[in-house]
Ligand SMILES: Nc1ncnc2c1ncn2[C@@H]1O[C@H](COP(=O)(O)OP(=O)(O)OP(=O)(O)O)[C@@H](O)[C@H]1O
């Protein structure tokens with residue numbers, strides 16, 4: 001545990017001292033802010049975050065890979081992976097530490113949007129249920145997106161390639177419910193169930209369904225597991 | 238921990254393929270506790286490959302390595318705890334300061350946090366980094382980065398130090414300093430270092446392995462190597478027959494100076510050394526066949542030791 005902590009702490013320090021992470025954070029806040037106020041021009045605006053959640057899920061597809069792309073690809077590029085993987089640290093501890101660091105930064109970023117919640121409660125009386133559920137959903141969704149980014153970062157030395165491939169995977173997962181509409185029967189069900197968007201939507205409506213929680217936890221676990229195996233496999237080359 | 242009698246590093250039948258061709262093939266050697274072993278070979282010989290396997294960076298395609306009795310693949314963490322490693326390219330996190338980098342590496346290596354601070358002070362003194370504690374590593378010169386690399390390698394006071402070309406790319410004054418440091422470390426620790434400069438290895442090491450195209454072609458003290466290397470022909474003969482008798486028969490051949498009986502995985506491989514300029518292949522085949530043993534193969538070394546030796550003693554290529 002001490003080693004997971006050491007890896008995580010080092011990466012957190014890098015996040016909070018690198019311009020890249022701040023740029024990512026600022027873009028996230030600016031865009032989600034835009035989505036937050038978008039519907040306020042309506043004659044009967046709704047005091048809710050549903051528009052914000054809509055926007056956040058799409059923005060996350062672009063930003064989560066930007067946060068994770070460095071984590072493993074850069075180690076390989078710089079060659080520091082040689083010292084990291086010859087230290088008495090297990091491969092999963094390396095992955096866990098780096099993943100936790102990205103999760104901490106993401107949570108810090110999402111926490112700043114609490115400002116919108118505060119505004120809503122001050123100037124209106126929103127229904128709190130969907131807000132809390134939505135944040136839980138956003139956290140689970142972000143955790144899964146980061147896990148996808150971890151995997152692609154472990155597969156290449158090129159950070160840009162890592163980010164673009166992760167975005168691709170996330171987009172496919174996001175829009176697979178559209179693809180599901182094109183087919184029928186069992187394939188439609190399977191493809192539809194793969195969609196991260198479908199699983200997120202209920203949270204935004206204030207519904208906390210175990211099925212969806214299990215989905216996001218599984219996606220996260222599967223991608224992190226493959227990341228560890230990929231790291232092991234790349235030792236052979 | 239192993240007892241004092243057994244070797245600190247044991248390498249058996251090590252073979253590694255990157256692609257279809259082996260980078261090293263059937264490499265066998267041992268390093269005793271407290272010994273400084275030099276690993277000498279021209280570019281592409283397989284030095285880095287062997288070191289990466291010893292340090293547990295990558296598992297070998299075949300063969301087995303133990304460090305202090307621990308298998309580097311099966312008991313990876315136990316083995317790695319005992320190894321300090323300076324990779325050839327000295328990879329460092331360029332955005333960190335020297336102290337924060339050493340702190341991170343120390344924690345990863347399991348140095349207890351209450352001892353770490355003192356220990357970092359010690360290695361900074363040893364590697365003369367005192368004026369650069371708070372400097373960002375990316376701003377250090379090559380020679381100072383090398384020192385940071387050495388500092389992280391000795392940080393956890395490892396029983397085994399693996400140094401891949403520790404003096405390459407630094408100025409002559411720092412080369413002397415680095416060599417002195419290695420000599421000091423070698424008094425208590427087991428050191429394996431690689432180089433493609435024979436004089437350097439002779440200066441530092443009690444024993445030298447010469448590796449060429451993935452094979453160990455010679456192993457001796459630096460002094461004896463220098464004497465013996467010149468004027469020797471080397472023939473590899475594969476004979477199926479009783480090893481002791483075969484060796485004895487080969488030794489009796491006129492002109493043969495030394496016969497090495499089979500040591501590695503190949504139970505039939507004898508290495509015959511003969512006086513310079515002699516081609517004894519006809520004579521060897523006659524002797525083997527007349528005894529009724531099976532002559533499986535025979536070849537003169539692709540590059541004679543003399544040529545390798547010449548390559549290693551010239552300093553120009555570095
Ligand atoms: N990652 C790799 N992928 C493919 N081939 C490799 C790789 N690393 C090394 N090789 C090949 O393996 C052989 C041995 O290389 P190695 O790096 O072990 O040599 P070396 O003795 O360290 O040489 P040098 O003195 O140049 O550092 C070379 O032919 C090299 O081309």
Ligand SMILES: [Mg+2]
Nearest residue numbers: 284285286325
């Ligand atoms: Mg090398």
